[in-house]
Amino acid sequence: MLERFFVKPQTIDRIMDCWLGPQIDEYVTALCDRGYAPRSIYRRVPVLMKFAAFTAAHNVDQIEQAEVLIEPFIDDCLFTRRADRSAEACRRDPNFVGGVVQHFFNQVVSKSDNTSRRTAWPIPFATQVPGFFDYLREERGLRASSIHHYRHYLRGFERYLRDVGCEVTTLSLPVVTGSSRRRLSTSGLDQ
Template identity: 90%
Template sequence: MEVAMLERFFVKPQTIDRIMDCWLGLQIDEYVTALCDRGYAPRSIYRRVPVLTKFAVFTAARNVDQIEQTEALIEPFIDDWLRIRRADRSAEACRRDRNFVGGVVRHFFSQIVSKSDNTSRRTAWPIPFVTQVPGFLDYLREERGLRASSIHHYRHYLRGFERYLRDVGCEVTTLSLPVVTGFVTAQAQHFGPRSMIGLASTLRVFLRYAHREGLLQRDISKLVEVPQHYRLADIPRSISWDSVQKMLDQVDLRTVVGRRDYAMLLLMITYGLRAREVAALTLDDIDWKRDRLHVRERKADHSTAYPLAPVIGEAIIDYLKNGRPDVQGRQIFWRYLAPRSPLTQAAVSAMTSKYLHRAGIPVARPGSHTLRHACVQRLVDNGFPLKTIGDYVGHRSASSTMIYAKVQVDGLREVALGDGEDLQ
């Protein structure tokens, strides 16, 4: 029997025989081959194979010999796995075990049974009001020109609105202001101020479109009150430059992940890049001959060219030579662990939050925007004009930069104390 792939990871013949003798042995060997093809580390394979072997024993004890029938036994298998190992284990450890064991078995099914590259096995959320108000998402995309991320927020709010209308037995064609107000009041118990603004704005656009399409006899969109939130009422969640250095000190440059993360952190700190902009950078965006960094696909389809700072160029080169996986894609930053894929916006922000927590830096909602705020604040403190700063970090409006003038504590203190002159 050909078991060349298993022999690459397990030395003892008895171990290989035990795996192959179980009724899922051939499928497990096929799964190991698929993992190798996708660049999974040996340590990951060592952890996964015993789980699948025990899953085969568990299903065989219940007289199941068809692989399509075993998917219904995943949850009972997880419960049995935890029951055996639960002694003296914390709730957090049990949660990690449940996620790991369930993830391994479901990934096995996705690769071997369904032959799908989609490992999440998540059911896509239904499109809200797809039958009652058809064409609304197309309107957002084509007429209003919204990005996919913005449309995602619309769908999130409208799914809740659709459930609420279903619960109260109301159709879009019979909507009235009291029904809409009841929904907004109910959501206010769970949402914060900014989320309530997004909810009210979404409802306004949706109701206006429904009236335009003749689904609503009366345009009640203007009657939906948007909560007041003053633009300059907040203080940016910036950190001091000493805190920035403390965060950078947490990065281990001896590791592949550390080299990658260090380059991304420097990009956000130096240029104030958003997480989405860092994730979208490609090898073509760096002009090594002219020492230029091009940031494309910014808000409002803007692009910016920066001088490539030597420290950032060295960090990127170090990552490209000693950290970036051998992949065909042009994106600069990639996942270290398999499956190989470019980093997402969420991954960049989560990485930033990780180092801020490691450094013990207290900040509300730590993430990539914390470093963006720190970059802008440093420029403000050094006396650069707000218009210049706004252009540098890609602000669409000057008012987005004005808020940083509020936290010039030293300057405001001088104004408050004056220079000894009496007020006239």
């Protein structure tokens, strides 16, 4: 499966020659079966290669022993990359690196089939304004991606209305602007 993502035979050989090579190939196959985008797969393999090198440097060649080195690996990755990275990239890196390695262990080592433990977000204003999103899609012609973004912001607005004790049917301009002010103040853009 690696040959679908890496053109050079040397790259595939290098991946398969590392001690986690067969497991990385199995992981790539599992990601393909789940419909992951090629770019996502392409970004994950180098992280796993670095993890394999890190564990080999710590004299670990058993998959069961390698899992305890995830946190030290994340710290090592961040320490070596911090000098040439922006603050925002340094903040995101532990989530990405740790997420990739943990996902690898869940998919390949544990053979865990659960993709997410999250429950679906409720549809905002579903009881107050039933059929609103169907109206946007069918009557107004909005795309699914636009409706998805609307839901994100309307959840926050619904939460604000609940906090201030206001119903949708009694909306006024001060309530709407208050919601905007709160969102701006929490994002730091109000200055």
